[in-house]
Amino acid sequence: MEHPELDWNALLWAGGWLAAVLVLFATGLRLPLQTGLAGWRGRVYSAGVILIALGAAVLANVALHLHDVHFDLTREKVYTPSGAAMRAIDEVSREVTVTYFYRSQDAAGRRARDLLAIMARRNPLLKVVAVDPDRDPRLAREKAIQIYNAAVVEAEGRRVLVQGTDETEIAIGIQRVLRGRVITACFLEGHGELPMDNLEYHTHLESGAGHSHDDASSQVVEMPGHGAGRLRRALEAQGYEARKLILATEGEVPTGCTLLVATNPRTTFLPAESAALRAYLRRGGSALLLLDLGFVLEPGLARLVAELGVRPEQEVVVDPLSHYSTNPEIVAVTGYDPHPVTRSVSLTFYPGIRPITMLSTAGDLRATPLLLSSRDSYTRTVKPVGSHAVEPDAAGDKDAAVPPVAGPRVLGVAVEGRLDGNSEPMRAIVVGDSDFASNSFFPYMANSDLLLSAARWLAREERTTAVAARVPVPPLIALTGRQSNAVFFLVVVAMPLLVIALGCVVWWRRR
Incomplete structure (x- = not known):
């Protein structure tokens, strides 16, 4: 089935x-x-x-x-709605109508029609009407539809238009029309953060030395495709609204911001900005703070995150046991403790992540580690980026001579509760890396699943099924160093030698 x-x-x-x-x-x-x-x-x-x-x-x-039953015998389950989409249909508790307009000559449109019929049989509250506008143009005119492969989702006077043949996007549209409230993700800017309006595809390619965080290489390399545009589009696919927020000019976080997203701030906050962030959390706000290696916390911001029970360290985590590709500084996390954010997340990886020290929390806050490196991981001290005008730690060179102590390091923390007795319940997630949320790494492994799950938890939607739209990625084959050498030997050395050998055999037989 x-x-x-x-x-x-x-x-x-x-x-x-x-x-x-x-x-x-x-x-x-x-x-x-x-x-x-x-x-x-x-x-x-x-x-x-x-x-x-x-x-x-x-x-x-x-x-x-x-009592129809459907069996899909294809290996790829082509005619099977995704498990997340079907669970979302199971959660529908109010009547929803989906009118799908497709072209009968289009195989993808017919497949989407059949999948919607299967989803409708799953829950009697879901009503599906499939129409070919070429054969029944009247309904298309009533719904003001002039394109193929478009689904009009309606419930309780609200309407959402979904264009495409992906059943997961239609399931997200059903969740959007039943949500009944606006969720706005405010992307913080003004400190060199990853831009949210960047839509370029970007593949992060390392040099032969790999991903390094030495003094010279810790500088940010600006690239046209390096941004958080994919994250923004994924949130918009969930029905969230996205907008920019510059605290230095607005003075406070608007009340319409359901969650605040800070992706890789590079310059230090102003004291007034740290105070505005504190006031926002006291009002019951939610914040996703991706504080990359080298970001120096302003004293007010440092006190705020310390009250949340975390302290980002000026170090990079090196994990010889669990890492992505061949670089031990690209830490991979394969196991997670039970938490709503990580319940459906598998492998994620973090290029150049800083560890987080757990502190005692203020008020009735509860801080829970989300991400941990392996038991063989250790840390290496890295000087802050020079553009921050912060003097390097004189003890850094001394610490470099001390053998590293291996052990799991906390990489990300989820915090919820009240900052004090007069504040509203807030939520926050602090991670010591932002590269995994950039266009470079967002679509790979389960990075996107973790970020979308974090956003849903911050928006207090963790009780509903997370349905993620598929993220388009350019065709890419990632090879390890050994695999690259093997391909080089086969194509450049072995195949030409084989051709020469065959030529010699033919010459010898015909001489």
Whole structure:
């Protein structure tokens, strides 16, 4: 069937239909062709057998139609709605109507139509109407639709238009129309953060030395594609609104900001900005703070994050055991403690992440570690970026001579509660890296799943099923150093030598 959770009731009905067909077949084999009954008795017998057989067949097929079961035998489950989409349909508690306009000659449109029909059978509150505008233009004019592969989702007077053939995007549209409130993600800018309006595809390629955080390489390299545009578009696909926020000019976080996102600030906050962030959290706000290596916290901001129970260290985590590709500074996290943010997250990786020291929290705040490096990881001190005008730590060179102490390091923390007795309940997530949220690394592994799950938790939507739209990525084959050398040897050395050898054999046989 198309969903991991089998509909056993439908399977039982399908089994009953099969049993009825087998009984009819077996009965037909055993009934005598000639009974010896003459006259009207023989005719009544024959008519009765025919009526009983037809009645059983009709009733069995009606029962099967009313309790349909669908099997997808393709290896890729092409005709199967995603598990997340089906769980989202299970959570629909109010009537929703989806009118899907497709072109009957389009295979992708027909597939989306069939998937919507399967989803509608899952929950009777979901009503699906599939229309080909070329055959029924009246409904298309009523809904003001002039394009193919468009779904109009309506519920309680609200309407959402979803364009595409992906059932997950339609499931997100259903969640949006049932949400009933506006969620706004405010991206902080003014400190060299990753720009939210960047839409360029960007692939982060390292030099032969790998990803390094030495003094010279810790400077930010500005690239046209380096930004947080993919994160913004993923949030917008969830139905969130996104806007820029410059605290230095606005003076405070607007009340309409459901969550505040700070992705890789590079210059130190002003004291007034740190005070505005504190006031926002005291009002019950939510913040996603991705504080990359080298960012120096203003004293007011340092006190605020210390009250949250965290202290980002000026070090880089090196993990020889669990890392991505061949670089131990690209820390990979494969296991997570139970938390709403990480319950459906698998492997994530963080290029050049700083560790976080857990402190005692203020008020009734609860700080929970989300991300931990492996037991073999250790840290290496890194001087702050020179543009911050902060003097390097004189003890850095002394610490470099001390052998590193291996052990798991906290990389990300989730905090919730009240800052003090007079404040509202707030939520915050602090991670010692922002590269994993950039266009370079957002679509790979489970980085996008973690960020979207964090945003949903901060927006207090963790109780609903997380349905993520597919993130388009450019075709890319990532190879390790050993694999690259093997490909080079095969293409550049082995194949030419093989051609030369074959030529020599042919020459030798024909000489």
